[in-house]
Amino acid sequence: MQVQEVVSFLKQTPPFDDLALHVLEAVSRDLSVVYLASGEQLLPEPQLLLIRSGLFALNTEQQRLTHLQCGDFYGYQLLLTGLADPDTILCEEDGLVYFLPQESFDKLRHQYKNFDLFFQRLFSRRLHLYQSNKQQSTSTLKVADLVTRRKVSIASSNTVQQAALLMTEQRVSCLLIEQDEKLVGILTDRDLRSRVLAKSLPASTTVSEVMTKTPQSIETDRFAFEAIQQMSQYNIHHLPVEQDGKAIGVLTTTDLIRSQQEHPVYLISHIHRQHQAEGLNAITPQVHQLAMQLAEQQIPSYEVSSVLTSIMDALAQSWLQIAEQQLGPAPCVYSWLGFGSQARRDMLPSADQDNALLLEKEPSGAVADYFSALADIVCNGLASSGQALCDGHIMASNPELRLSLKGWSNRFAKWLNTPAPQALLSSSIFFDMRLIYGSKALFNVLQQDVLARCKNNELFLYHLAKNATERQPPLGFFKHFLLEQDGRQRKGLDLKKRGISLITDLVRVYALSAGIHAVNTRERLALLQQQAVLTQRQQQNLQGAFDVLAHLRWQLQAEDLKRGRHLSNLLDPSQLNLLQRHQLKDAFAVIIDEQQVLRQRFCREL
């Protein structure tokens, strides 16, 4: 017969919580229960230990590793590997420990994949990649989900009549024009009407004369809302879809209408349709509503952040268009740059503005006046749309941040060549930059220039790595407190300062050292692994830790939004469930390990 109290406890303890009740009842009968008094030491034996109550300190020879409390496990390392580790467990507050014998543990691992996975990951400190069965995440639609993989193409040397015939035969409204398997153009039935018939061109006209050359295209792994954004921005109805650099089909507005339940799609196209300030001013509640909805749908946080970033990008683009309407055409080519979380595409509802202008010409005279006015309209406009002004004045409205290519290049050179730690700390945000609007060519030149300066610049990387490892995550939890390196206790955990930023800082050092263009942390990690700068295990660990922290922060802010509270990064540890506590502990352990690796790689004596 099972003891009900024991079964109920298992029922709320991951990974047991995934098991059926009759299985838990059987498991409970295999347990034995031990009481430990403070000061007693737990001796290793081949059993799984589950803390039921009390407080236990896990120590290695030299130092305190962490505290174990209700719901924590120990002994799985011995069970999984047969090797005992040198850790000792000391009871600090009297408590009960449940022991599960090896046979039962092995049996459960055999029968339940998720149970096995939980302990494998706990052991390899990759618990953060564990997902309980119950939390199945739905994902937002991707281009790949919408596009019909049917490519109808023709060579550019064919005549428009042949093209029209093919379109009729295949019942399509547009043709892809390919040369050597590369997409070189697109021809729609509208083009045949307006560019051939209306202009009285003969049927023998070649396709190459009337097609749209080097058309916009999108990769299959992008989001549907990004396709919408691109189509509304360029006012097109057909968007070629590519996979691995080859066209595989066309996404049409009709395809997208079919997926219209998706809210980001609505909102972004709504933003792009606004040509008046009034329409954009009132957008904040809708953005927040959407953020809450996405957070509640259990969509992975990086996808939610990506959606939010796209909305913020769309807002910036719309405000820039409004500014151009008001001020007339720009006196020279320019690029609107986003920094920090907007550049990394991991924005949260609380994100403030971090933007700047890159100008083709030196900002003096009329050019200076124009862009000063433009920046004011856009920055104030964004503020009225809910994106707060930046306290640190990292905004295009700051004249220091409206520079020519040469100006920016010199600015970066100064940071790079005399990297005073303090200056670096405040400038590190600039090393994550992305083009939001304007000239891609101009932006590319600057990015190339900066990356070339960073690569192999050992002194700069030394300081950057040093800065990145200055702050550390807390060691773990202890009742409702955080356990700090110096033994202090603290009530709240700043998920940004003590978690997420530590990972983005760390990954940035590697990315800049390897000359990687990507700024999104996940993309950077993937590229770093591809280029063998990081091992696959490092990449998975860092990404998993990042995802756990980012997810918690999203939940936190979604809850704040729902309750109309001030948006905060501060997490109260007592609000965590057992799985989240395991996962957070794990994420901290990954950061501590990786900070050490980073220091070893970049901070050796020069």
Add this chain to the structure above:
Amino acid sequence: MWNWLRKPAAVHQRVLDFEHEHSIDKQCLASKASFLVLDFETTGLDAKKHHIVSAGWVRISDCRIQLNSAVYQLVKSPASVGQSAVIHGLHNSQVQQGIELEELLSLLLQELKGSVLVSHHSALELNFLKHSCQNSFGRAPAFKAVDTLKLELYKMQLKGGPVAQNSLSLPACLARYQLPEVTEHHALSDAFGCAQLLLAQLKTRGASCTLAELFQQSR
């Protein structure tokens, strides 16, 4: 049910066997002893008038509660559970699905061999055991028990000061040691709670504590 009337000698033998085989070395260290922690739910407090409706027990050996030894039994009661249902939540229909009292006693005598009986407020369990054995087998062994309530009282009196009312109930004792609470008046849950309490009490008595001391303090 009335088998024992026909074969009194054979049934009587069980008690004799138990008395013959059950021996406990009182100088044994408590940490090495085997305990059987027992709880009865009954239709009332008077063993002469009332009946056992359920029994739960769990074994402690080597200072570990062995959950594979946990047993819960409903017992057929010759009388209605009456108002006691309010306390233990068992109704006549459930109780009637239980085993015969005689079968329970045989089981218990078997389990108890070589083990120390433990209860919280053991007078109740002892009285019911004695009377049931007397009625069923015509003879009752001399049962002895460690009483977690008395152990607690002993410690409190050592410290001096008044003993507050209710401070010796099982939930109050569990709370004092910050042990997880149990469902009250479920025979197995209470036995499990009592077993946890005994583990905690053994710790406060140190490694050299013998069974003799526990029996002494249970008086």
